[in-house]
Amino acid sequence: MGSGHMPIGRRERAKQDKRERIMTAARELFGEHGVGSVTTQQVARRADVAIGTLYLYASTKAELLIMVQNQKFAAAIDSGLAAADAAAGQGALEPVIALIRPVVECVREHTENGRTYLHELLFGDPAEPYRQAGLALAGRLEDGVTSLLTRDEHVGAADAATLARVITAIIHISTTATVHLHRSNEAVLADIRDQIHATLAPHHRSA
Structure with a gap:
């Protein structure tokens, strides 16, 4: 029996190949020089596609x-969620730190690219x-923090969601300032x- 998946046509394979070449070229050039020093023409040339393509x-x-950084951001969140699960049973703080560690490393891998990426997400066209x-992806990170905070018996569900927004703001400022x-x-x-x-301490003191 077949797998149930339709085979990918030649045209679609060609589109995927071009997209991957563009992604690879952009990732390499941004990593080598920083986004500010790279032009779209350079990316097209390295990807061996026309600028119109x-x-x-x-x-x-x-x-x-954003295309390039989204891939890295997604991988960092996956890694962080796995690390947070491994740190379960250590209260809320340690799992949250385990979750955000790969995210911080991702954003700071190339500071210019990371700062520009977060700026574009916040201030660019959300559509x-x-x-x-x-x-x-940012919402997925926030949801992950929320889920970890709800495991703390001193933090209610509503407070957990609010605290998660505060914590993601802390991450943003601390990694880009x-x-x-x-x-x-x-x-x-x-x-x-x-x-x-310090953000969680009042909830523990009031318990």
């Missing part, structure tokens, strides 16, 4: 960056498909840990 997949350099996907750029990932994570601990 590239614009069929991403109409701006910002969209190219643009790649931004929609990125915002959905210019004053923190010189700091190591471990130093940034330690600072984030302190802020989250």
